[in-house]
Amino acid sequence: MSILINQNTKVVVQGITGKEGAFHTRQCVAYGSNIVAGVTPNKGGSTLDGIPVFNTVGEAVNKTGADVSLIFVPPLFAGDAILESAEAGVPLIVAITEGIPVKSMSKVLAVLKSRGTRLIGPNCPGIITPGKAKVGIMPGHIHKPGVVGVISRSGTLTYEAVWQLTELGIGQSTCLGIGGDPLIGTNFVDALELFAADDETEAVVMIGEIGGTAEEEAAHYIANNFKKPVVSFIAGLSAPPGKRMGHAGAIISGGQGGARAKLDALAAAGAHVVEDPSAIGVKMQEILGG
Amino acid sequence: MKIHEHQAKEIFKSFGIIVPEGKVAGHAAEAYNAAVAFGGGRVVVKAQIHAGGRGKAGGVKVVENPDEASMAAQEIIGASFVTAQTGPDGKICRKVLVEKAVAIKKELYFGILFDRSSRGPVFMASAEGGMEIEELAVSNPEAIIKVPLDPATGFSPYVSRKLAFGLDMEGGTAKHFMKFVANAYRVFDEVNCTLLEVNPLVITQEDGIVALDAKMTFDDNALSFRPDLLAWRDYHEEEPLEILADRYGVDYVKMDGGIGCMVNGAGLAMATMDIILKCGSRPANFLDIKGGANVKNVIRAFTLLMRDDNVKVVLINIFGGIVKCDMVAEGILEAMKHVKVDAPVIARLSGTNAQEARKILDEADFPFITADNLLEAAQKAVSAERGLSQ
Numbered sequence: 001m002s003i004l005i006n007q008n009t010k011v012v013v014q015g016i017t018g019k020e021g022a023f024h025t026r027q028c029v030a031y032g033s034n035i036v037a038g039v040t041p042n043k044g045g046s047t048l049d050g051i052p053v054f055n056t057v058g059e060a061v062n063k064t065g066a067d068v069s070l071i072f073v074p075p076l077f078a079g080d081a082i083l084e085s086a087e088a089g090v091p092l093i094v095a096i097t098e099g100i101p102v103k104s105m106s107k108v109l110a111v112l113k114s115r116g117t118r119l120i121g122p123n124c125p126g127i128i129t130p131g132k133a134k135v136g137i138m139p140g141h142i143h144k145p146g147v148v149g150v151i152s153r154s155g156t157l158t159y160e161a162v163w164q165l166t167e168l169g170i171g172q173s174t175c176l177g178i179g180g181d182p183l184i185g186t187n188f189v190d191a192l193e194l195f196a197a198d199d200e201t202e203a204v205v206m207i208g209e210i211g212g213t214a215e216e217e218a219a220h221y222i223a224n225n226f227k228k229p230v231v232s233f234i235a236g237l238s239a240p241p242g243k244r245m246g247h248a249g250a251i252i253s254g255g256q257g258g259a260r261a262k263l264d265a266l267a268a269a270g271a272h273v274v275e276d277p278s279a280i281g282v283k284m285q286e287i288l289g290g
Numbered sequence: 291m292k293i294h295e296h297q298a299k300e301i302f303k304s305f306g307i308i309v310p311e312g313k314v315a316g317h318a319a320e321a322y323n324a325a326v327a328f329g330g331g332r333v334v335v336k337a338q339i340h341a342g343g344r345g346k347a348g349g350v351k352v353v354e355n356p357d358e359a360s361m362a363a364q365e366i367i368g369a370s371f372v373t374a375q376t377g378p379d380g381k382i383c384r385k386v387l388v389e390k391a392v393a394i395k396k397e398l399y400f401g402i403l404f405d406r407s408s409r410g411p412v413f414m415a416s417a418e419g420g421m422e423i424e425e426l427a428v429s430n431p432e433a434i435i436k437v438p439l440d441p442a443t444g445f446s447p448y449v450s451r452k453l454a455f456g457l458d459m460e461g462g463t464a465k466h467f468m469k470f471v472a473n474a475y476r477v478f479d480e481v482n483c484t485l486l487e488v489n490p491l492v493i494t495q496e497d498g499i500v501a502l503d504a505k506m507t508f509d510d511n512a513l514s515f516r517p518d519l520l521a522w523r524d525y526h527e528e529e530p531l532e533i534l535a536d537r538y539g540v541d542y543v544k545m546d547g548g549i550g551c552m553v554n555g556a557g558l559a560m561a562t563m564d565i566i567l568k569c570g571s572r573p574a575n576f577l578d579i580k581g582g583a584n585v586k587n588v589i590r591a592f593t594l595l596m597r598d599d600n601v602k603v604v605l606i607n608i609f610g611g612i613v614k615c616d617m618v619a620e621g622i623l624e625a626m627k628h629v630k631v632d633a634p635v636i637a638r639l640s641g642t643n644a645q646e647a648r649k650i651l652d653e654a655d656f657p658f659i660t661a662d663n664l665l666e667a668a669q670k671a672v673s674a675e676r677g678l679s680q
Binding site for chain 2: 212217
């Protein structure tokens, strides 16, 4: 088992003929993912390495039965691309695009909620179920199949944590980057619910950062509903208020979103909090070993 | 992007929101003339800086005549104001806004912001105007009325009614206030704000509604829809190195320590700063060089770090994923041919082929200090910094 994606997942890539889209499509294929279609308006009928390209998502889904959409469309058109996939009935959408305006995301999320469509991201590395499928931009070879679920708001910091696990021989069930924007489709609590229901996942690494209250909400959920051990790191203890730390969502404002409050909430909820990001893997090893 | 109060008030006016009569003054004589133009009576002289808390810091003065207005402007222009939002160095004020005083019956707080939890705009109002909303949220949260807006439906007049009657308004005041709320949302929506705040919004002696203050933060990701707003960007308000970084397309925030950081990825960049702090020193900056740590971005990063006089030591922390570590190490050596690096460099590359990368750096002409993990790298950076100061 795993969450969200596996070897049977059929992926359509929106923006497949762009530079990023084409590069990462090839990386996903090389990892063994089943990329069944691509979409680029006005390039329907062409192919990328034998993958058929369609003008619309609807056509791609009808012809190939794609059930996950991976989006590399530029920010000002990405909201529209997400809506197109939702309208075509794709149940899971992964948006890699960084820089989508908040107003656009706010409207898109309202539509997705009413349709019951799940969105991962935007501004995220995507999802990987090691050994089975990769729907995203993470380096596949640093992962290893196993029992630890990983959820994170960041990219390279997640790779760092995954690499620590892999080097210690600890594999992962599924790794999920939920995105660094203030408005995202799937939050920590949603992801924890998925891992709670997954038999293969025995423990979870949760990597948060400053901004918002998603970590506090996760702490509340962990305290009341989540039985599996959680190792957690929160980035941004050194961040000053009012300054955006790279990610649009990583900002301490209005007295909310500081790292200390998040760490305290998670520790109080029974999560194993580490303040040294080099120690994520070792902490997990301790827990699984004991 | 942020703009000045007087600019935000221009936008307000164009959307039918009533603001006090006002003029911008760059020196004392202009302030004097403005006060004369407003009838020679009471005016308010307000420092124009991109930070809240100006009143407490002495940046807002109520004066009774043009002579006093001139003196107030003299004091404020060129002075540096330190508020909770400016950092310890404060911000130098270059212009003041001179406004005709308004006869106030009551001060209110009003704001609209994008709320992460409800995933849409939330309206906030309180009868406790003038107070910092953050303080109020802690001391008396019931005093803030919050109305979330469903982004799917957009604005609907019930929002204004809920706020007006929640604030116990009646008659003409309620009517004026509801009109204000609808106009404020039009501003929020049309210029793509993430935050719009009016504190205080006042009820005048004549029961009118006037925006005494105006604060807006724009969604940087939506600026391409409103290129006209870019003309109002005030580079004086920004850190020069942050402006350069913006041009380079990398994410950089100037901090006050001595260890310059070069990292790929925002989360990892924050984690690097955190661990420097944990090891007993302070980072000079946040820097996410983005992408695959290519030669061009590494050159730009070194350029930024070497232009910061506070940087005594450089700490490179790169995760090599799709671009493997040995390639990143070769890239760093190539970049150093193009920019002079005259500080100790601690390098830690993790991920695929990290050992090969370390070997490349250890054998290079430049005396890199290499490390295996982040904690070791931070410790080495801190001790290199201490070694220099002895």
